[in-house]
Amino acid sequence: MNGAVVNGAVPRRTRVVIVDDHAVVRRGIRAYLEVLDDMEVAEEAANGQEALARLEWMAVNQCMPDVVLMDLLMPKMDGATTIGAIKKRYPEVQIVVLTSFGEMERVHAALAQGAAGYLLKDAEPGEVVSAIRAAARDEVFLDPAVARGLTQEIVSPPTGLAALTGRERDVLVLVAEGWTNQQIADELVISERTARTHVSNVLRKLRMTSRTQAALFAVQQGLVPRQRP
Template structure:
């Protein structure tokens, strides 16, 4: 059985590298590439409509227009059974648990070797969850008795909702409320409300302290 793979990453050289890795496996075939979240969604929709959609989506977290987590949320909303394997250069503790909570079938750092990437694609294509020992450790730390989030043991930035986390990252990147509103297609008042919640949850008073908080907690990639 051939596993059809869609690669979504905004860097051409990364997509080419992943294609070369997957070409080593006879049962894997790259059926398409996307450079953004909207492009990935369009390709999946078109493929599924003709019965030629991907069996697995490899999705980068950091992308323009719509980040990987937002794209993941849309993909799982429309195609809940489609396995999505998240790729990232960020440390596992930053996004692994968040990705899995949003429905990802696995999380893999781009520094992984070719054998591990091929294994990950095959694993999620079979309907199983792919978790490295590092991710398993962070996942265990994020789950309390009864499967509930152990909020007391999580870094503050991991207590944010998905949308709050998006706003958090953009604020730390120096974006204004107006710029964030435009990028996320929200009103400025809504972004201001999210900002207020973020400041409250992180225990800081302004954007400067929020940036320092992010640096101390390695919440945002340099």
């Protein structure tokens, strides 16, 4: 039973930070969590940058949260980038995604950055609480639809273009147009190392060994026009 007293001691509440750019969403989640005797909403933030500022203040004051409940699509700093920044600075803080978007590309990005849970916003309030509690126990909690998608990828992994993320498709087009890794990096505003990683991922997923093969594939798929002789 939540909040049960064991041997005279009251269990410590799970401290939660809510990050969402919609105030009404934050207020709704806070109202629900605060009626639970094992939850405490420590802070709120409207975007990733604000979340990092709040966490920095909390670290200085030694009142860090256990779990950050976070949307993905936010202004100033998107959720996936924010997750990576939080896990790099505060690895002990667990993060649960609560978003409207269930595309596998977004799921992979969030989990790769260190998210401990992924829920869609049509989830029941009880599922949100279960995800927060699971994260606080260092466990992973996935929305059933997301879990099915990941399972399907394992059973029947996508091939060809379907295997590539949107960013990887962009990289494939640029490779086909003869761009170097540095030019790709400049165009996509990423580091040269990240561009090189994207190119390697494209080749691996397409089961190819050279940029020339990838370029021919892009032409065959109609991603870039054929060069006139």
